[in-house]
Amino acid sequence: MATTHIAARESEAPVEPQRVVNDLSIQVATVNGSGSQTANTVLLRAIFQMGIPVSGKNLFPSNIAGLPTWFTIRASKQGYIARRKEIDFLVAMNPETADEDVRDLRPGSAVVYDERLNLNRLRHDLTFYPVPFDKLVAPVCPDAKLRKLVRNMIYDGVLAKLLGIEMEEVHKALQKQFRKKAKAAELNWNAAQAGYEFAEKNLPKADPFHLTRMDATRGKIIIDGNAAAALGALFAGVTVVTWYPITPSSSLCETLIDLMKRYRIDPETKKATFAIVQAEDELAAIGMVLGAGWAGARAMTSTSGPGISLMSEFVGLGYYAEIPAVIFDIQRVGPSTGLPTRTAQGDVLSTAFLSHGDTKHPMLFPCSVEECYSMAIEAFDLAEGLQTPVFVMSDLDLGMNNWMADPFPYPGKPMARGKVLSKEDLERLGHFERYRDADGDGVGYRTLPGTDHPAAGYFTRGSGHDERAHYTERPTDYVSNMDRLAHKFETARHRVPSPVIREAAGHEVGIIAYGTSHWAIVESLDQLQQEHDIDASYCRVRAFPFSDEVKDFIRRHRRVYVVDQNRDAQMCQLLRLDVEPEEVKKLRSVLHYNGLPLDARSVTDAIVTQEEVK
Amino acid sequence: MSTTATPPAPPKKVNRIGLEIATYKGSKSTLCAGCGHNAISERIIEAFYEMGVEPHRVAKLSGIGCSSKSPAYFLGTSHGFNAVHGRMPSIATGTMLANRTLFAIGVSGDGDTASIGIGQFVHLMRRNLPVIYIIEDNGVYGLTKGQFSATADIGSKLKTGVINDLPPIDTCALAIQLGATYVARSFSGDKRQLLALLEGAVAHRGTSMLDVISPCVTFNDHEGSTKSYSYVKDHDEPLADISFVPFFQDIAVDYEPGTATEITLHDGSRMILKKLGEDYDPTKKVEALRVLTEAHDKGEVVTGLFFVDTKRESFLDQLNVVDEPLATLPESRVRPPKQVLDEVMAELQ
Incomplete structure (x- = not known):
């Protein structure tokens, strides 16, 4: 395309x-x-x-x-x-x-x-x-x-x-x-x-x-996505932020620094209820996040594609050692420096499986500044709940441009800190096994360093370990641990935000899109209908792993156009891995990768052209 | 056959917080018999025992390599984290940011520090984070079977006959120049000196960097190596005779005026450095760098406490972090109230 x-x-x-x-x-x-x-x-x-x-x-x-x-x-x-x-x-x-x-x-x-x-x-x-x-x-x-x-x-x-x-x-x-x-x-x-x-x-x-006066913006705010994500992190109760400057993500942490200085200084002691460190590089930034996450802090970093590549080794450790971390990826055009000030959705596939060995990571795809805010909050709950690195996949268009939005809602539920055993829990239980699937959801219980109980300590390692976190190279131990991790990913499937679906009557044509493509899609849906009499359904994917609703959407439609802001149809490829073989042939691609934000006309033209082949 | 009554067992020796030394031990070492690293683990056990540090307050951190396996062999009930190659400093930093009440002890090797990890090492030293950073330095990569590391001396010979022709990185000189506030070199075979330096490191609240020459019996203990037991024993030139007096022991130490330097550390413990040769002032960076440079030129292995600075603020104080662990602050202290969100929203309208 x-x-x-x-x-x-x-x-x-x-x-x-x-x-x-x-x-x-x-x-x-x-x-x-x-x-x-x-x-x-x-x-x-x-x-x-x-x-x-x-x-x-x-x-x-x-x-x-x-x-x-x-x-x-x-x-x-x-x-x-x-x-x-x-x-x-x-x-x-x-x-x-x-x-x-x-x-x-x-x-x-x-x-x-x-x-x-x-x-x-x-x-x-x-x-x-x-x-x-x-x-x-x-x-x-x-x-x-x-x-x-x-x-x-x-x-x-x-x-x-x-x-x-x-x-x-x-x-x-x-x-x-x-x-x-x-x-x-x-x-x-x-x-x-x-x-x-x-x-x-x-x-x-x-x-x-x-231009003449209307009344369609009353009560709305204007904000860029990076500032919105920073606000989300503030209200998520983040305590450790480590980062390395990179366009287009820098303003996220810079805004967060301002917000934290303003709202997170203890009124009595005048001390900070947070630590923000500009690290020496992205390798250190993610290392600090994992160290802090391991020790129990809500920790995050923000970067873009090149930084994600550098974080790759550590993210694999985070997956395997099961440490919560939140990583914002404000995507830009790659590979390498690519077009550093232009927008893309180019890190979808590489981030989904970032690192070596068998790894896979939850990703959230905000389409709006509201979702930059709400998904930032949600990402911390998910990361701590699942004890794994979670990625928030924004992009330059969303992160650095100003967008209108309704005022953001205050978090509706308390922070969910996940399965952490306290001294009192250990006194009651007498023991714990770090990597045992006690609840059947694939997520074990953990303790934090500093917990005053002789059974609290355990050894975290990237090498083979059994349920009790002991070193092992026994094949069956390795397999059962990896299978539990796979099962945990299935748990994630049910916890991540479900897609937003707008159903058309005919079920002939479906569109799947994510992130900032949304705004071109809603306009394109109108163009398709008004100009070409194509009544298309729309499924906005909001997370990976895909909820069952996404697969159902594909099943219900004859032809499904997956809109990607990258050359290699990255989301479409991820979907192909997940759906039944007979569904794969339904998937078609609309691709846009010139560095400019996606526009509706490009989507409409691409779909109309491909619709000529039924 | 007569039965004899067993005499009552003598009371077990405990430290100042009532714990036996066994509490400070770890699992059985899987390193080679005679490896210098095992001796270092033993000194770490003694130092934490003697200082009466509660094991649950210790976080043991490491990178990858023979050295980095060793945290499993001491303080078995403490939390430990064996991270990725050369990246222990960032894990240590994150851990201490999350919980400043912990004692972080990081164990690294010469490959883990001076090659793949040099970037993170350099920046850790700059920050003066409260952490004990130990390099178990044998000049070779053991786990990959004996390649040179960047601390190997020029002219040093591998078992295979390969001669090292690049100059070594002196991690102590680097650490001093970069801002670490407690910098020492020791030898795994010098029990007394190493223990005193480790106890001093526990008492110090800043970055303590200890480069411990720790011969590799399998790959670097032969004729021609400058990191072998015999070479280090023959060329070890201690700067001073070191004694450590912990804060909880009120011991007066007698010495002739002008023969010793006394340094009071953060918790009130004292290091007493008795002069062995020339005058040496461990509070002067230039002095330290001179001694290290001259030792290199003479082919000597100078050991001892090279530099100490108890005045510089730690990284956590610089960041003005609250006294309690950030990790466990309650929601009421980390999620601002709704009025704050309303205020921000009003500004954006």
Whole structure:
């Protein structure tokens, strides 16, 4: 299956200027490091505050400053928040990419650009709005050193005028952005106003796009997935966090550090009820997590694909020695460094069986910021309950972009710390066997170092061990231990979050997707139905091992499209391993792996094409 | 045949917390007879017994190799964790973060530390985590049958005749330079010195790094090896005669002024270093590095306490971690109340 490409333009015919309200995507093309983030966030927030469903995606290079970066904002009255391929409104600030950015637009689109770029020479089927940015910024920002940072705010003002964004909301968003920095807020506000006034006087409206107030975002929050996961970890009661910086996961632990400093300092002693350590590498980060998990702490780390690879050996030990650990994988494009600032679901297969020998690990797949939060909490309960490393498989799109969401609910149940025997338990029992399946669920009881009972101590090792944790190389002991571990994985199947299923009447076509693909799928389902009369069912997988509902879903449908954001159909392959042989042939793949967030049109096109072969 | 009444058994010797030395023993060693590592295990048993450390408060940690098997052979009722090759430091770090009330003792080897584990070793030393880090140093890989390790001396010869032509890594010099706060070298055959150094390490609350030369009787105890029993005995140059006085024993030690240095450790125990040769001040890093460098040049094995710093804050204090184990803090102390979530949500609206 092909990756998504910008669709070829079929005609250059002028487009009728029909009013398009609350349904457009804006792309801002700037240079990395030019301070455009503030202007873009304010724009996004202002639209959000007008009650219009909105999403923002930052497409940025692996670079500190100088390379091109794009920010796309999609406003959608239907509430679609997946990336949309087509751009309606371009803000061209980057001379390096401006020509190509303009050439890629569909006829009828609009371009706000730095007048020095002379972009209007390139096309005759677009609406051009030239803006003299340098001339406008000089009077509102006397300090020449700050001009570069304030300059971008001018396009917020221009867009506000051209699209109908309320300046009052721009002002409010600015206040929020700069909270305590009144001076910076004022400078930026002046720049926005200068843009607005310039547009009012010089740029007569000639495009069909409009934004008007709705009431679809009331009470909602805006947050990125990494911050949401950090909040989840905070409320999960995490106590030990060890990490090594890597894009796109770093902001998870950085946000967590801020939250912990704010909310987890003991009010009486002023001491920390947590320890956060920036480790020397990912090998050490996971080692510290396992050491802490072994000693009974709720411990976690956060990383991306390359870090997962480095953790491989230790994760095998964690599986076999049965130590709880929570590992967030904010996936990016690989292999190796790949495209470190682009999104993918590329670690699914390697993480499922990470390490050597027979290993398999539970994985959770959040699709939204709410699930980043709730699955973070759930992951700790699962890890301690199952005594095994658990992975939360987020991605760059979810982790680093801002998403709308309903406010997160407070945890509804107490922390589940799993089977840990206390001194009192041992006094009552007199003995314990670390790796005995006492309850028939494959999960043994453990004790923590420091437990004041002579029977508490046991020896943890990666080499062969029997029920009493004694060293053994006896074949039958090894087999029975491995079989119990396999049985424990079956227990996990029933404990992990079950899929979310939306059933169509016909049971002809089913779609299986996971993670951030969800947002493209919900839009694609509408496109399939409205444009192609295909009524498809949808099963959103939320965890591995797969619940029985996933297999039932496949059984019920004739053709099942598995949507993967990777080249090798990784989730589809995992499913093939799990379903009955006769079901395997039903599985078809929709693949997307160009580093951009998945869009609905790509999914729809791929399914429609494959539907021609029944 | 007459029966004689057995005399009442003499009261069993116990330590200050009423435990017999048997409580501190582990399972039977599976290492080679005569292996230096076994002697080290015996000294560890004695040190924890003498210091009266409760076995349940000890966490025994190791990587992979002959050395790393040895935690099974001491303190059998303590929790132990035999991890992966070269990664014991991170396990030790995590364990101590989770429960700062534990005594962590990590046993590593020269391969486990100076080759595959050098990265984690270096960073552990930097952090000054409260942990006793023992390198059972024999200059070879035993479990894989006798390849050189990175602590083997230049010119040292393997049984197969292969000569080592790379300079050794001096783990003591490294540890001192990196920030470890109790750094010593000893010899598995020197019972008295090793025991005193181990007891001092138990009393110290920071990273104690002990490089113990521990001959491998199977692969590195021959003519031409610089880690053999006979070589170390012939070239051992103790820096000082070491005595250890635990905090719970009020013993006055007499020595002529200017002939000994006394160091008070964190728990009040004292190390008394009686001068054997030149003046040596174990609180000076530069001194230590000079002595180690000169010893290398002379082909001597200097042993003793090279460096001690009782002032530097431990990693756990630096992190300002609460006094109780983080692992078992109740939910009320680790899950903030609903108002906190409401506050954060309000800020995000």
